[in-house]
Amino acid sequence: MKVTIDGISLDVPQGTTILQAARMIGPEVAPPTMCYYSKLKTSGGYCRTCIVKVTKGSNQNPNPIPKPVASCRTEVLDGMEVQNVTSSEVLEARKGVVEFLLINHPLDCPVCDQAGECHLQDLGYGHGAASSRYEFKRREYEMIDIGPHIKLHMNRCILCYRCVKTAEQITNGRVHGVMHRGDAAEISTYIEQALENDFSGNVIDVCPVGALTDKTYRFKQRVWFTKPMDAHRNCKTCSGQVRLWLKGEQVVRVTRAKMPGMKWSPLFAIHADLIIKKHRIGLLKVPLKFNGIRLYHKTITST
């Protein structure tokens, strides 16, 4: 199927969404996303950040779609023509979406651990207005400890459902989800039940904002003062693809190393790029150098 996005044509298989096609072309035409996560099934469709304008529906029906559509949920048709950054209407609408996302967001970036790698920060910087018009009280929640290593800061949540879907799809028997509706909706573990699963730490990595943060890294360093280093750890349960965040020679944080194209499933965790809790905490204690000798570089073998 031939689809044209911002003047660039591409052949894609049937069932591809506009967003996936745009990502195939490259980051310069791909619309930004907040809730869509390529590895999750049925993700996307909540945040409306990825809206695009369809100027030509298909070869059979060349009429344009009158309203901007969510590109993560709209499949391409043969001969479709899409405008993203070339359409001022889309950019204006996206600016409105950003403003809506920021209505209840506390804008406490100086405090937040996500600052520097926050998708909402990037989005606000790229598409939002410099100031907020919202003058009412923002919704406020108490911070919740989800398990011993995850902190939920509900004020910052934009309800993208990524963590809920992650927990649903990689673990069996999830214990957290979204309660209530509309403005009152909030991420919650049922009756404050901790996420006990070994893979639950991955919800920190999928959170696009600073709502779910790593307690072992809490307020330790700013992201831009640390250096990432990819490493591998032999593991029977997970992929062992970790990214160590270094401050000098000290490991201050361990996250999952993003590996594109890997499928997520509870049965095949070894082939996904998920990591288990043991590495997130255990690797913090491993020194990078011992008596001046580098213990590992790029690769860590389990002992």
Place this chain on the structure above:
Amino acid sequence: MQLTQRRKMVSNKTLSFSERLYLPAILGGMFTTFKHLFKSKPTIKYPEQKRPMAPVYRGQHVLKRDDEGAERCTACGMCAVACPAEAITMESAERKKGEEHLYREEKYAQTYEINMLRCIFCGLCEEACPKEAIFLTDRLVSTDFDRNPFIYGKDKLVEPIDERVDVSKRQTPEVLEFKKRPGLKHNTTALSKLHSTTNA
């Protein structure tokens, strides 16, 4: 090749009798010296007497407290990133319960150090600060014989609670306008909770 225009021709001309007496030259020199006695002095007696300073002089930094006396700095690291001389380092810590009157936000700077020997007093830290916490003041950084005392920690940088440092002249009208907006006030709930518990 002539490099400058200051070249002078040297001659071996012998001095005349009056020149050889040297008296007119000496008297001329004395007159110049004497003339200076009646001129106004360019120097001042420094520690007792001080020259006026520009109100926006960029001298020693201050870490401001808010109106309730809590430290404004939240150790976000923007000043350290902005600093072209890499003079600022800090470590952050989490505010515990009962410390709401000490620190304005849930995160605060446990240590905050400025190396005054590295600092070039450009004021970019002040510009980068999102919390209106750091300001340059018209105070001078004092001298020392050693290098270590020039690393200023929180003890020297945070303003004393009873001796506030006035930085109102360094705040532009835009900044003052920014502060008026109710939506941008930070940490109001934590403080109001604190006040409600102390009142009750």
